[in-house]
Amino acid sequence: MNQVPLIHILFVSTALFFIGMYGLFTRRNMIMMLMSVELILNSVNINFVAFNKYLYPEKLEGVFFTLFIIAIAAAEAAVAIAIIINLYRNLRSIDVETADEMKF
Amino acid sequence: MPNAAYLIIVLVPLLPLLGFVILGLFGRKVVKNYSGGLGTALVFFSTCIAMWVGYDYFATGAGPDGAYHAFKVLNIHWLSFGPGFSIDMDLLVDPISVMMAVVVSFISLMVHIFSLGYMKGEQRYGTYYAYLGLFTFSMLGLVLSANIFEMYIFWELVGCSSYLLIGFYYDRPSAVAAAKKAFVVTRFADLGFLIGILILSFQTKTLGFGELIQMLGPGGQSIADGLGVPGARGVFLGFPVVSWGLALIFVGGAGKSALFPLHVWLPDAMEGPTPVSALIHAATMVVAGVYLVARLYILYANAVDVSQLILYVGVFSAFLAALIACTQSDIKRILAYSTMSQIGYMMFALGTGSSGNTSGYTASMFHLFTHAFFKALLFLCAGVIIHRVHSNEMKDMGGLRKQLPLTHVCFLIACLAISGIPPFSGFFSKEEILSAAWQTNKFVYGLGLFTSGLTAFYMFRLYFSVFWRRAPGIATSHHGATQLNHGAIAPNHGATAAHHGSTPLSMRLPLVILAVCTVFTGFIPFSHYITFDGRPGETVGPGLNAIPPVATALLGIGMAAWLYKKENSRPQQAAEAFRGLYSFARHKFYIDEVYLFVTKKIIFNGIGRPAAWIDKHIVDGLMNGLAKGTAAVSASIKGFQSGKVQDYAWFFFIGIAGLTVLFIYIYT
Numbered sequence: 001m002n003q004v005p006l007i008h009i010l011f012v013s014t015a016l017f018f019i020g021m022y023g024l025f026t027r028r029n030m031i032m033m034l035m036s037v038e039l040i041l042n043s044v045n046i047n048f049v050a051f052n053k054y055l056y057p058e059k060l061e062g063v064f065f066t067l068f069i070i071a072i073a074a075a076e077a078a079v080a081i082a083i084i085i086n087l088y089r090n091l092r093s094i095d096v097e098t099a100d101e102m103k104f
Numbered sequence: 105m106p107n108a109a110y111l112i113i114v115l116v117p118l119l120p121l122l123g124f125v126i127l128g129l130f131g132r133k134v135v136k137n138y139s140g141g142l143g144t145a146l147v148f149f150s151t152c153i154a155m156w157v158g159y160d161y162f163a164t165g166a167g168p169d170g171a172y173h174a175f176k177v178l179n180i181h182w183l184s185f186g187p188g189f190s191i192d193m194d195l196l197v198d199p200i201s202v203m204m205a206v207v208v209s210f211i212s213l214m215v216h217i218f219s220l221g222y223m224k225g226e227q228r229y230g231t232y233y234a235y236l237g238l239f240t241f242s243m244l245g246l247v248l249s250a251n252i253f254e255m256y257i258f259w260e261l262v263g264c265s266s267y268l269l270i271g272f273y274y275d276r277p278s279a280v281a282a283a284k285k286a287f288v289v290t291r292f293a294d295l296g297f298l299i300g301i302l303i304l305s306f307q308t309k310t311l312g313f314g315e316l317i318q319m320l321g322p323g324g325q326s327i328a329d330g331l332g333v334p335g336a337r338g339v340f341l342g343f344p345v346v347s348w349g350l351a352l353i354f355v356g357g358a359g360k361s362a363l364f365p366l367h368v369w370l371p372d373a374m375e376g377p378t379p380v381s382a383l384i385h386a387a388t389m390v391v392a393g394v395y396l397v398a399r400l401y402i403l404y405a406n407a408v409d410v411s412q413l414i415l416y417v418g419v420f421s422a423f424l425a426a427l428i429a430c431t432q433s434d435i436k437r438i439l440a441y442s443t444m445s446q447i448g449y450m451m452f453a454l455g456t457g458s459s460g461n462t463s464g465y466t467a468s469m470f471h472l473f474t475h476a477f478f479k480a481l482l483f484l485c486a487g488v489i490i491h492r493v494h495s496n497e498m499k500d501m502g503g504l505r506k507q508l509p510l511t512h513v514c515f516l517i518a519c520l521a522i523s524g525i526p527p528f529s530g531f532f533s534k535e536e537i538l539s540a541a542w543q544t545n546k547f548v549y550g551l552g553l554f555t556s557g558l559t560a561f562y563m564f565r566l567y568f569s570v571f572w573r574r575a576p577g578i579a580t581s582h583h584g585a586t587q588l589n590h591g592a593i594a595p596n597h598g599a600t601a602a603h604h605g606s607t608p609l610s611m612r613l614p615l616v617i618l619a620v621c622t623v624f625t626g627f628i629p630f631s632h633y634i635t636f637d638g639r640p641g642e643t644v645g646p647g648l649n650a651i652p653p654v655a656t657a658l659l660g661i662g663m664a665a666w667l668y669k670k671e672n673s674r675p676q677q678a679a680e681a682f683r684g685l686y687s688f689a690r691h692k693f694y695i696d697e698v699y700l701f702v703t704k705k706i707i708f709n710g711i712g713r714p715a716a717w718i719d720k721h722i723v724d725g726l727m728n729g730l731a732k733g734t735a736a737v738s739a740s741i742k743g744f745q746s747g748k749v750q751d752y753a754w755f756f757f758i759g760i761a762g763l764t765v766l767f768i769y770i771y772t
Contacts, residue, residue, distance in 0.1 A: 021757065025750055033750075096749055103747025 009050040016043035030084045030094045034077065041073045110177045110197045113157050116205055117244035119150040120212070123237035131230025140223070143233035144216040147240060151209040154244075158206045161197060162633050171639040174198035174314060176250050189309055194250035196313065199634045200398060200469055204247035207476045208388045212240040214614040215383040218484050221608035222379055222491060232272060232377070239265035243388050247395060251311040252301050252353075255396070259297070259360070262392065263290050266384050270376040282372035289369040293359020296352040303349030317402050320346055347407045350400065354414060357393030362444045363451060364421040368696055370444055374436040378490055381436060382483030386443045387476040394450040394472055401465050401636050405457030415455030419541075419548045419555075422448025424693065426558035430565065431679075431690040434496045435486050438566050439479070442522065445559060446475050449552065453537040456544040457636075464544070465636040467536035474529035474625050478521040481618040485515040488607055488615070489570060498566065502671075503574035510612055512571050514619040519567045521622045523560035523657040526650070529626035535650045542649065556653050560660030568668035 016039055023036030045066045052062025084094055091098050123146040131139045161172070175197040184190040216236060223232055242261035249255035263286075271283030305311050308319040343351075355366075362370035373385045384390070397404060397414065404411055422445045429441035450471050456464035488511045493501055505512040521528035524535065534556060541549040667674050679686045688694070744755075 024753055025757075099749070100747035102745075104742040104745040 006050060006054040009046065009054075013043040013046040013050070016040075016046065028095050028097055030080075030087070030096050033096065034080050034084070037080075038073060038077070041069055045069055110157055110161070110175055112153055113195060113197060113205070113248065114178055116150050116154045116157070116209060117241050117248065119146045119153075120237040120240035120244065122146060124234050124241060127230050127234035127237060131234050132228075136230045139230035139233045140216070140220045143237050144213070144220065146237070147209065147213045147216050150240070150244070151206075151213045154202075154205045154209040157197070158202045161202045162199075172199045172633070176314075182254075191253045191311060192251055193254060194312075195248045196250035197248075200395070201248050203469065203473060203634060204395060205244055207473060208243050208247060209240070211387045211476055211480050212236070212243075212383055214480060214484070214618055215379045218382075218487065218611050218614045219377075219379045221611035222487055223377065224608075228272070235265055235268045235272070236380075236383070239269065239384060239389070243392075246392060250313060252304070252313060252316065253311045255399075256294075256297060256301060259356075259392065259396075260294065262389050263287065263294070263360070266290075266373070266389055269380040269384060270373045272376055272380065276375065278372075279375040282369075282375040286369035286373045289366055290359045293356050293366050295356075296354075296359070297356020300349045300352030300354075300356065303345060303352065307346060307349070313399055317400065320403055343409055344407070346403075347410050350403055350407050350410045351413060353400065354393075354397060354404075354410060357396045358417060358451075359393070360396075361390050361393030361447045361451065362421075363393070363417050363448060364424055365695065367421065367425065367444050368699055371437045371440045371692070374434070374440050374496075378436065378483060378487035381440070382480045382487065385440065386479040386483050390443060390447055391450065391472050391476070394447060394454065394468060397451065397454050398465065398469060401454060401457060404454065405462065405636075408458045411455050411458035413455075415452050415458075415545065415548055418448045418450070418452030418455055419551050420448070421445070422452065422555045423551050423558075426555045426562065427685075427689045428692050429562040430558060431686055433498050435489065435498055435501070435566060435570065436483075436496055438498075438562060439482055439486060442482075442559065442563065443479055445555060446471070446479065446522070449534065449537050449555075450475070452548060452552065453540055456540045456548075458544075461540060461543045462636050463536065463631075464540035466631045466634055467533065467540045469634050470630040471530075471533035471537055473628075473630070474521070474533045474622075477618055477621040477625055478518040478528075478530055481514055481518040481615065481622055482522070484611075484615055484618065485511050485518065488611055491607070491611075498569045501570045503572065505571040508571075508607070510615060511607070514615045515567060515571065517619050517622055519563045521626075522563050523661060524556055524653050525560075525657055525661075526654065527623075527626060529622055529624070531650070531654070532626040533630075535653055538653055539649050553652055553656055557656035557660040560657035561664050564661045564664035565668050568664055572669050573671050 020036045020039030020043060023039065024033055027033050027036060048062040048066045048069075052059065056062070087099055088094050120143075123143045127135065127139045127143060135142060177195040177197055178193070180193040181190045182193045216233070219232065219236070223229055226232060239262065242258050242265055246255055246258035246262055249258055267283050267287045270286055271279050273279045301311070304316060304320070308316055310316060310319070357363075359366040370385060370390065374381050376385070404414065425441040425444035425448060429438050429445065432438050432441065450468045453464040453468035453471065488508060489501060489504065490496060492504070492508060495501070517528065521530035524531045526532075538549060538552055538556070541552050667678060691697075
């Protein structure tokens, strides 16, 4: 079986990570920012699974971590959306620029 | 040694203190209308006890050798500094303390009674009596103190109550200024007193009067001597250290007793209510300095330099004050200067001791005793006059002898007493002082004699100006503007008299009692009871040496009568003839101006302003700079706190990236 080299998978996950980063910094819509965060988390998941598979095939820690991260990401999405809904009720907007009450 | 027989004397100062506490706490509302009666009753009991103890002491207190010994009543260790050295709260019973306790409580009682009428209807009636109680307590504590530090504590309390009472009418700026001046000047002098106490107690490791005299007096040996502490009993600037200590204590006494050049506060202190002037600034508090010097008389008599200082300061103060008094026009100020002059007499009598002649001690205490009565009488009479005329200025008075017959007689008696006319009390005491001076120093005697003539002159100038000068029955209006029409009785006379009414009994009674005392106290054989060593001395009746003082006094009275009995132009002519001296004396020899120059121009400009500049620009500047620097830094970096989530994410990301680069760089 002709395996895909590890380095390719790392390229994919790095690209995914920086796409997420880019989205996080440039999107003003909070839902879009939340989606960017999901991209970053998934790039990490890929890394975990890839390293587990390629470097330590006899172990399962990387896979377990990935499952944990998926669970946490779900919880985090729930919390984040709750925050966004609250902000929307207060500000009538989900633009992140308008939520700057915590400045000096 | 504690002596239970005289323990009751503890009540003498404590009863007025009780009055102060009660009236101070409840005098404004609860017992407002009874506060005068309450205060007076407590002081009355205190006076009775003092007199009883005095009678008991002088009648039966003499020891087997016929001398009056000093007893220490009550022995409380108050502040203990270690074995053998503590500040105690003792009461001393000896001839002069008993005498002073009687005088102070008695004069205080008279003033309490007088104030019942004088201060009636006053807004702060209860407060007034509370202050009087505080003063009486402190003064009695002062005279009964058995050690010098206890005396210092009461000394300051007396100064504090004097401050409160001078500034009693605190809505008048002049009264506030006078109170402040009195406090600052006497406080300045008290600094000398404190340093003197420290010097003496360093020499002896004790504070008690008896021990101090024993160790530093003739034949005594101070602890510092015995230990051979180098320089302990040495010489400083050419004078023995003990002399410096005594001189500094004398400076404290001179400040309280208003001797030149620290007398400036006393005339201004007349801003207080007149009965207060009678009590504090004439009869009792101002003699505290004399009393202090008398307490340490043996030490002063042994320190010749200090004795000379006391002698000349005393006689110069007496003379200067008499000169100033001749030119003043405010009745209370004249009395204030006469007080200063008489205290000068007492002080120089104490200064005559260095030549081995100790009659000055008895003479001084005798004069203190008689002066208390006649000067309180003079001030209370002045109180009645001011109450009637509503002015302090002599020009608003005149011809009052028919309106105030009782006051007229009392004032005349007091004037005769202070002038030294026999058989009034002042004659005896002043004659003793002058004969003590005659035996010591002829120059001082001459100046004292001349001053006694001046005293008679200015007192009778006051007397004639107030009670004669104009035809009787000329009333003065409320504002002090004088009705000058001699012939017709002023139209508002009846109304004015009806308004003022007669002087109340509470104001007349003290006058009568004090007048009786003024007449008769001179006959007390004083030297039998009070001498510097407690042994009764022989009573020398006034002899031939009484002639010069009486003659000069009569001359002074004659001059005053010639100038002031009738309204005429002679006083103006006399003032013209001596214009230079007159205006110089009228401006109190510009001593106040000199003080103002020294304080405002030299001290304020030379020390105060530079110190203020340093404080404002360097000390404050350092702190302000620190605060300003912090504020500037935070203002410049507060932009980071933008409140924008994405900015924070950026910082976070850049930080992590930086750290990553760093770790890679380090670990590879």
